[in-house]
Amino acid sequence: MKTIPILISLVFISNLCLSQESNNDKGSNRIGITYSSFGKNDLMQFQSLEGSASYDSDNFFTLGLSYLHPFNEWLDLETGIEYSEHSVIINLPPNIDGESYKSDFSIINIPIAVRVNFLKYLFLNGGLVIDIDVSKESEIDSQAGIGGLLGLGVNYDFGCGASVFVNPYIKAHSLISFSGENYPQRLMETGIRIGVTYNLDRK
Numbered sequence: 001m002k003t004i005p006i007l008i009s010l011v012f013i014s015n016l017c018l019s020q021e022s023n024n025d026k027g028s029n030r031i032g033i034t035y036s037s038f039g040k041n042d043l044m045q046f047q048s049l050e051g052s053a054s055y056d057s058d059n060f061f062t063l064g065l066s067y068l069h070p071f072n073e074w075l076d077l078e079t080g081i082e083y084s085e086h087s088v089i090i091n092l093p094p095n096i097d098g099e100s101y102k103s104d105f106s107i108i109n110i111p112i113a114v115r116v117n118f119l120k121y122l123f124l125n126g127g128l129v130i131d132i133d134v135s136k137e138s139e140i141d142s143q144a145g146i147g148g149l150l151g152l153g154v155n156y157d158f159g160c161g162a163s164v165f166v167n168p169y170i171k172a173h174s175l176i177s178f179s180g181e182n183y184p185q186r187l188m189e190t191g192i193r194i195g196v197t198y199n200l201d202r203k
Contacts, residue, residue: 029069030163032197034082036062039191041086043140045183055185056089058102062109066195074117078125082109086187090139105138107131107173107187111149123165126150131173141185145174151193161199168192 043055064082071077084107091100113127129149133142151169158164173187 028199028201030067030197030199032066032068032163032195034062034064034066034080034193034195036064036082036084036169036191036193039189041088042188043088043185044188045185053093054091056091056100058087058089060084060086060189060191062191062193064109064195066197068115068197076115076117078113078115078127079111082111083107084109088140103139105133105135105140105143107143108134109171109173113149117155121154121156123153123155124151125153125167125169129171129173133179141177141181142179143174143187144178146176147171147173147186148175153193163197163199164195165197166192166194 037060039060040057041060042057062082062084064080066078066080069077069079085104086107087102087104089100090103092098108131110130110132111127112130113125115123115125117123126149129147131143131145131147133144135142149169149171151167153165153167155163155165169191171189171191173189174184175186177184177186
C-alpha cells in the first residue's frame with residue numbers, strides 16, 4: 001500500500017510527458033520524491049558476542065525528498081532527507097525460552113553523495129549518510145552515526161522537465177556509531193529506490 005502514491009506519480013508523469021518533445025536540459029538543478037524498499041535490512045556487529053540474540057531481516061520502507069545539483073554534465077551532488085521505518089525479527093539465544101518477535105525502529109537519513117552519469121541513461125551514486133535515530137522505543141541499538149551508500153541506477157528524462165529513476169543500492173548505517181555502545185548493532189540495508197525529479201531550471 002505504501003508504494004501506491006509514487007506509482008500513481010510515475011504513471012501520471014509518464015502519460016503527461018511521453019507526448020512531448022524530449023528537450024530536457026542537462027546539468028540542471030532538480031528536486032524530487034523517492035521511495036525505497038524491496039530488499040533486506042540485516043543487523044550486524046563487528047564482533048560477535050556469545051549468548052546474544054540473533055536477528056533476521058523483516059521489512060522496511062523509506063520516503064524521501066531529494067535534491068540534485070550539477071557540477072557539470074556528468075557529475076552531480078545528490079542530497080536530501082529521508083525517513084525510514086524498519087522491522088527486524090529478534091531470535092532469542094538457545095538457552096532462553098521464548099519465541100522470536102519483531103522490533104521496530106525509525107531513522108532519518110541525510111545522504112551526501114555524488115552521482116556520476118554515463119551512457120546517457122545510467123549513473124553510479126555513492127557517498128556518506130548521516131543517520132539520526134528517531135525511534136520512540138526500540139530494543140535495537142541507536143543507529144545514530146555516519147554511514148555510507150553505493151548504488152547503480154537508470155534515469156530517463158522527459159520533455160516536460162520531469163525525470164524518473166530506478167536505483168538499486170546498498171547502504172551501511174552507523175559505521176561510525178554515536179550510540180555509546182561498546183559493540184553496537186549496525187544496520188546493513190539493500191534495496192531499490194525509485195523516484196521522480198523535476199528540473200528547477202526549466203523555463
